[in-house]
Amino acid sequence: MALRIPIKARIARTVGTVQHAAYHDYVRCATPGGLIRLPLISPNVIGVANSRGNRGHQEDFYAFATLSLNPEELRISVKKAHGINWDHTKLGDQFARQAVFIGIYDGHGGSAVSQYLRQELHGLFESVDKTMVPETYAWVKEIGGYFKRHRGGVLAPWINGTENTPELDLEARATEAFFQVDRNLSSDPVAQKCGATASVAILHTLDDPPVPFFAAEQVALTVAHVGDTRVLLCSTNGGKVFPMTENHHADARIESARLRRMMGSGLITDSFGESRWMGALANTRSLGDLQFKKFGVTPEPEVRTKLIQGKEWAYMVLVSDGVSSILSDNEVVDLARLGKNPKDAADRILSFAQDLGGGDNATALVVPLAGWGKIQGPDKTKALREYRFEQSVGSERQRRM
Template sequence: MSQRLSPLSLSCNSLRVQCRRSVLPPFASTTPIAYYHDYIRFQTSGGVSRIPLLNPKLIGLVNSRGNRAYQQDFYGFATLLLEPHELQYTLRTKLDYEWDPSGLPDFIARQVHFIGLYDGHGGSTASQFCRQEFHALFENAHPNHIPELYEWIKEIGGYFSKRLRPRPFLPWLQDPNSKAVFDLEARATTAFFEVDRSLSGEKEARVSGATASIALLQTLDKPAPPFFAAENLALTVAHVGDTTATICSTDGTVTPMTTKHHAETPIESTRLRRVMGSALVTDSFGEARWMGVLENTRSLGDFKYKPFGVTPEPEVRAKLLKGSECSHIVLTSDGISSLVSHEEVNDLVRFAPTPAEGAKRVLSFAESIGSEDNATVIVIPLLGWGKSQGRDTTKELRKYKQNQAVGRRRM
């Protein structure tokens, strides 16, 4: 690891991922078993080494309760072991990239890093469950689960009895014994619905929920260095709600990997009106609310509103990254993104000496302009970390927003 990364003080809410047996599951097993672990394996000239994924020098992280009575933001890190043919097929079909895992140790060929951010609302039931279980449910997802899972989905009624079937499920709904490849989009969709099914027995999850952004990182280089030293990476983001994931290049370019799932946004208004008609209400503050209550129309939990179109079906996007051209990836909860733009976040992070300091700068700025919500910032450094060029283009705007905030507080 480069010397520019300094130690990171992790919040007490950090996920403590349990290590599982190191024996690998049989190829195409029909009995899923969790094998996730909390370290990164990578190749060196001397063989294979490993470093804890929760190493404080790796990922910049801040997590604040703000002025709220309790914390509803949580997060989780894990390294999953997935089938190489599934990863190979995903890269070929989604990114037109031919990846050959031959020659790699089996446990490295299977390795995908999972970083999740969960923003609870109405209570912490859903977000705490995600922190504890999402990574295992993601790794354990299997096409054999889909027919039974879909029967549960239809039992929700309303929107789910009217709508078309989730597209990634179609091969296994048409033929439970389908030989179609279970790619990352199908795995992510299955996992999000599995989380929702698990939450359905919780009384609190009827009126509370969570939004979620999951970033999956796979190193494509041979030999395989850790993700922060890799030139070629695949990033897949699975997302519901208004948590955000953004790629930041060394030239200052910002590439959002998420869109906010609010009822007034084009993707959601089209989806909801096609099946449910219009139930969008503008409150006294001029903010749009679905059913007059909900800001997010995709979430985990919120079972009271599921028949009216609130879905856990994730939006899944994938992108090939050149590590030397990318400084970092940032995940934020809406305690940050509701006040701070992607460009402002990028400028605050990319000129910081460490990812940890960058995350702290983002939180500090958000609080200085009035953020009172729970807030989380996760900064994932890539090969281009510390090589950002150009000027801080949002500096004057940030200063203006801070001055305006001071003026409001004085009044």
């Protein structure tokens, strides 16, 4: 089943002139007839399902935008991550700069930080530059505690000044943007006790001539992540799942090693048997939660990259923990393969999580790739999902009797 975009209804053509439209709302590609702009909001381009569940308020948010980034930064990133000598000079400035940003944000302690991310993070990601790093580092050191021993991480080349230094790559840009969020929120009393987890995916097409990410032969994917929102790739070979994120919980391997090395022990198990850092937080990386920063809760993202080759990958799914706490990664990607378009795929994920009793805020985003509709092999979790559904329905009937 090939992904079809209803062109007449959903695109604007320009030949020789540029029509007025918000740059961030469209992804662009070149055709013999001129420039085509496809709206990111189309259900065939990015599928979205979002629900507050049984809760009286919504703390889950999301955002997507086309960014205009320094093509030299993109070239450096592709070379560093994938060893590819990408030549942006042949594409023209508009296409050379284009990268699609997709973010999912799960708030806790209130919605203030996750709403801020929805409104501002993609703009911050686009606007930060290396000249901001020294001041950001100085602010980070003022936090004290955990950050007394911070040496800059991936931002180290720029912390003492930026003269004669290289351009940022996407990992450094993401790190600077995430730290800028906390710096901007540091004067807000609400952000002291309120926070959010975040996963951001950057899709950068390498094709010449340029085509959208859902049809491209080569896409450089960069994921920047804090917390327990999840980003999953689904392959066309058997529908195998490839996680691009790892949950930043205090008892996770990477996080427990980081925190023991820098802070000693602060892990407490609550009455439900769940591990909490400082007895309060499930996640040890987040944005906001400023009162906990000196105790090791960092906004520094874990950044992973992958080269998406041709039709090897069918789609990418981003979910909040209102979904991932109910469904396994394999169940998520298997549900998505049943969708007739990305919007329908996202709806199926969210509906099934709710059918199994999920009452938390929940969000699912489905992003098609060149292998959309081409998954080979059986639906591996079908029998398990049917069993779980029957058990859930039976339990609900017993509660009503």
